[in-house]
Amino acid sequence: MPVPPAHDAAASVFLSDHLQAVTEALATTQGQSAVLELVLTSAGQALGTVAGAVLLLDAASQSLTPFSAGPDASLWQGGPLEENGPVRDALARRESLFFADQGALLRSYPELEVRAAGTGAVATAVLPMTLDDQLSGALVVNVPAPHPFTEAEIRFLRILAAQCAVALDRAQLHQTLEDRVAARTAELEGERAALDAFVAYKESVGSESDVRILARQAVRVVQAGLQHVSAAYYELEDGWWKARVWSEDVAPEVAAEIQAGVPEDAPDFRDAARSQAAVFADGWNAEANELPSTDAYGAVALLPLTVNGETRSLFAVGTRDARAWNEREKALVRAVVRGLGITLERTEITRQLQARNAELDARTQALEAFAQLTQDLATQSDPYEFVRRAQEVTLSLLSPGYSLYYERDGNQWRNRVQVGDVGHADLQAFIDAGPPVGETPSIDVPWTTREPLYQDDYARGSDTPPEMVQHVQTVASLPVFRHGTVVGVLIAVLFDGRFWTPTDRVTLDTVVRSLGLALERAEQAGELRQRTEQLERSNAELEQFAYIASHDLQAPIRAVTSFAGIINRKYGAQLDERGQLYLRQIIDSGEHMKQLLDDLLTFSRVHTERHAFLPVDANAVFDTVAQRLQADAPAAQVTRAALPTVRADALQLDQLLQNLISNGLKYRREGTVPQVRVSAQPDGPMWRFAVTDNGIGIESQYFGRIFEIFQRLHVRETYEGTGIGLAVCKKIVEQHGGQLWVDSTPGEGSTFYFTLPGVD
Numbered sequence: 001m002p003v004p005p006a007h008d009a010a011a012s013v014f015l016s017d018h019l020q021a022v023t024e025a026l027a028t029t030q031g032q033s034a035v036l037e038l039v040l041t042s043a044g045q046a047l048g049t050v051a052g053a054v055l056l057l058d059a060a061s062q063s064l065t066p067f068s069a070g071p072d073a074s075l076w077q078g079g080p081l082e083e084n085g086p087v088r089d090a091l092a093r094r095e096s097l098f099f100a101d102q103g104a105l106l107r108s109y110p111e112l113e114v115r116a117a118g119t120g121a122v123a124t125a126v127l128p129m130t131l132d133d134q135l136s137g138a139l140v141v142n143v144p145a146p147h148p149f150t151e152a153e154i155r156f157l158r159i160l161a162a163q164c165a166v167a168l169d170r171a172q173l174h175q176t177l178e179d180r181v182a183a184r185t186a187e188l189e190g191e192r193a194a195l196d197a198f199v200a201y202k203e204s205v206g207s208e209s210d211v212r213i214l215a216r217q218a219v220r221v222v223q224a225g226l227q228h229v230s231a232a233y234y235e236l237e238d239g240w241w242k243a244r245v246w247s248e249d250v251a252p253e254v255a256a257e258i259q260a261g262v263p264e265d266a267p268d269f270r271d272a273a274r275s276q277a278a279v280f281a282d283g284w285n286a287e288a289n290e291l292p293s294t295d296a297y298g299a300v301a302l303l304p305l306t307v308n309g310e311t312r313s314l315f316a317v318g319t320r321d322a323r324a325w326n327e328r329e330k331a332l333v334r335a336v337v338r339g340l341g342i343t344l345e346r347t348e349i350t351r352q353l354q355a356r357n358a359e360l361d362a363r364t365q366a367l368e369a370f371a372q373l374t375q376d377l378a379t380q381s382d383p384y385e386f387v388r389r390a391q392e393v394t395l396s397l398l399s400p401g402y403s404l405y406y407e408r409d410g411n412q413w414r415n416r417v418q419v420g421d422v423g424h425a426d427l428q429a430f431i432d433a434g435p436p437v438g439e440t441p442s443i444d445v446p447w448t449t450r451e452p453l454y455q456d457d458y459a460r461g462s463d464t465p466p467e468m469v470q471h472v473q474t475v476a477s478l479p480v481f482r483h484g485t486v487v488g489v490l491i492a493v494l495f496d497g498r499f500w501t502p503t504d505r506v507t508l509d510t511v512v513r514s515l516g517l518a519l520e521r522a523e524q525a526g527e528l529r530q531r532t533e534q535l536e537r538s539n540a541e542l543e544q545f546a547y548i549a550s551h552d553l554q555a556p557i558r559a560v561t562s563f564a565g566i567i568n569r570k571y572g573a574q575l576d577e578r579g580q581l582y583l584r585q586i587i588d589s590g591e592h593m594k595q596l597l598d599d600l601l602t603f604s605r606v607h608t609e610r611h612a613f614l615p616v617d618a619n620a621v622f623d624t625v626a627q628r629l630q631a632d633a634p635a636a637q638v639t640r641a642a643l644p645t646v647r648a649d650a651l652q653l654d655q656l657l658q659n660l661i662s663n664g665l666k667y668r669r670e671g672t673v674p675q676v677r678v679s680a681q682p683d684g685p686m687w688r689f690a691v692t693d694n695g696i697g698i699e700s701q702y703f704g705r706i707f708e709i710f711q712r713l714h715v716r717e718t719y720e721g722t723g724i725g726l727a728v729c730k731k732i733v734e735q736h737g738g739q740l741w742v743d744s745t746p747g748e749g750s751t752f753y754f755t756l757p758g759v760d
């Protein structure tokens with residue numbers, strides 16, 4: 001330990017003042033180099049002409065980095081701590097070392113002889129720097145003359161070393177903070193640039209939906225955001241990534257190469273596609289990626305574009321200027337590609353929606369057409385026509401194929417209706433022969449389960465020998481219901497592979513359900529037609545009978561009545577009272593029978609003797625009828641309002657009015673003067689006539705019955721009649737396209753209404 005020099009009070013004060021000044025100065029000094037410079041200058045000023053160095057220790061590598069000022073810096077070079085004896089020992093011992101002259105130093109560290117040669121250093125101080133117990137380096141001070149360090153100097157240097165350590169740490173902290181702020185600022189700037197680029201991209205594409213145009217815009221925006229880059233848009237085609245769009249700066253040979261395509265498994269392309277994450281390749285390997293002409297690029301980025309979870313395209317950016325991407329560049333490229341991705345996805349979804357809508361429209365139209373057709377065919381009696389139509393509609397909605405309609409026939413399935421060629425002669429023969437029930441799942445299953453059977457992947461060999469159906473891919477079999485019973489199975493067989501979508505199923509279900517309804521309707525229509533035919537037949541027979549009977553029976557009846565009359569006249573007096581009564585009854589019945597026959601004849605003639613419908617003045621017809629009737633009932637009042645001209649058979653109109661007015665007179669009330677009035681009101685294209693009387697009236701429960709032939713509400717003793725008159729009226733009115741009905745209050749009177757066509 002060197003002997004401290006004599007205490008020099010003035011030097012001591014100078015040093016402590018100086019220390020004070022250094023401390024203050026250090027408090028405001030920022031940055032590592034400023035701190036070191038201040039420390040070393042202070043040491044120089046405090047100890048006279050001096051050279052010094054600060055050696056900073058890197059704890060991890062145990063090496064020293066020199067920071068020196070002054071000519072002797074070379075003595076204290078950096079390098080491994082191990083090779084710098086004085087510093088190593090000072091740090092190891094955490095103790096300051098002072099060497100008053102060179103001899104003292106070389107004695108302790110002879111290996112320094114070589115290094116020290118030619119340097120002016122004579123006295124040396126080595127002071128460890130620690131902070132929070134951690135060694136951070138050493139302060140080394142050289143004095144160019146032998147110099148025993150005074151106590152004040154030693155203290156000064158120790159404090160200076162300690163202050164240096166603190167100041168360096170603060171500077172370090174400051175630097176770290178500044179670096180962080182700078183990094184964050186750069187990051188934010190990158191993000192802003194990316195956001196700007198994203199916005200610029202979104203604005204530039206607007207509602208554009210052409211993929212190429214969208215990609216071209218992305219290329220343009222990336223180039224605007226990053227100087228000196230090339231960009232390209234690739235699509236996957238048959239295992240090759242083929243560039244569809246690229247920036248104008250791309251050299252022709254590169255363009256040719258990227259256009260020709262890159263194999264799907266080129267490493268960076270494959271990684272980007274598989275991971276669905278961007279690949280930023282620093283130090284681009286053109287050979288490995290099978291794009292030798294792109295060798296000039298230092299860094300390339302490949303960003304996958306994912307639509308519906310699938311990577312079908314990639315966006316590539318390359319730069320010749322650098323071999324690595326910085327964060328700002330990455331963020332910008334990502335942002336633009338994200339914009340492109342979103343747009344592509346939106347475009348794809350829109351496209352799919354449009355396609356789906358178009359498909360739905362087509363289906364709806366087909367279904368409507370089918371529904372319309374089944375309605376138009378309502379009179380069609382052949383149910384298989386409906387089946388055929390359903391099959392045609394079904395096939396029109398699907399890809400090529402054929403359709404069969406099976407019905408059960410004992411133990412065999414019979415193909416009743418077929419649309420389309422089955423595409424294989426043996427298969428056709430097999431179908432025509434009638435596949436066995438219980439061994440043909442495609443028919444058996446829907447028949448027994450009453451549920452449709454959809455086979456996306458047709459189970460070849462389950463129904464027929466497999467070699468006949470190699471061309472069949474997809475099958476749907478649906479049970480056809482009529483009144484809740486399965487009556488057949490409709491089968492659609494397709495030659496193309498198809499996944500039966502929910503829409504397909506709904507469509508087929510609807511077609512088959514409509515078919516069932518159409519069959520039911522056709523059945524009902526058929527029954528109705530049959531009944532109508534039966535009725536028409538029996539009507540015709542009845543009319544014929546009525547005609548024959550009324551016509552042919554007239555002569556015998558006339559004979560009966562006239563002979564009865566002769567007997568009465570010639571032999572009446574010889575008969576006793578009872579005999580005369582019987583005879584009168586014969587005559588009466590004969591008369592009635594004659595009347596009946598006359599009326600029947602009239603009834604049958606309504607049909608058989610029709611005349612053209614011509615304009616007829618109802619007033620004139622009424623007047624004739626009224627005149628005729630008044631002759632028998634002079635007291636009665638038969639009147640009319642102004643009546644229209646109607647399109648009618650004049651004779652039948654005469655008959656109609658005659659029957660209705662005469663009924664009005666006949667069913668009169670006791671003690672009243674019979675009154676019948678005829679009036680008419682327009683009713684659309686028709687005229688509605690009303691024949692009103694003040695007679696006995698009719699109870700409402702008979703309003704329907706009285707129009708049926710032979711239906712009477714009274715016995716003949718009360719009111720004479722045959723029950724045919726109103727039936728004749730009804731027939732006449734209906735023959736004119738009109739209607740006849742009654743409204744009445746018993747005890748007050750009745751009104752019979754009928755409509756007849758007007759003259760247009």
Ligand code: ADP
Nearest residue numbers: 663664667697706712713721722723724725726
């Ligand atoms: P007919 O008068 O020969 O009995 P119609 O067919 O003309 O036969 O009439 C059928 C029945 O309707 C009559 O028997 C009568 O009971 C009832 N009827 C018809 N017209 C009137 C009327 N104006 N007032 C009351 N009842 C009537």
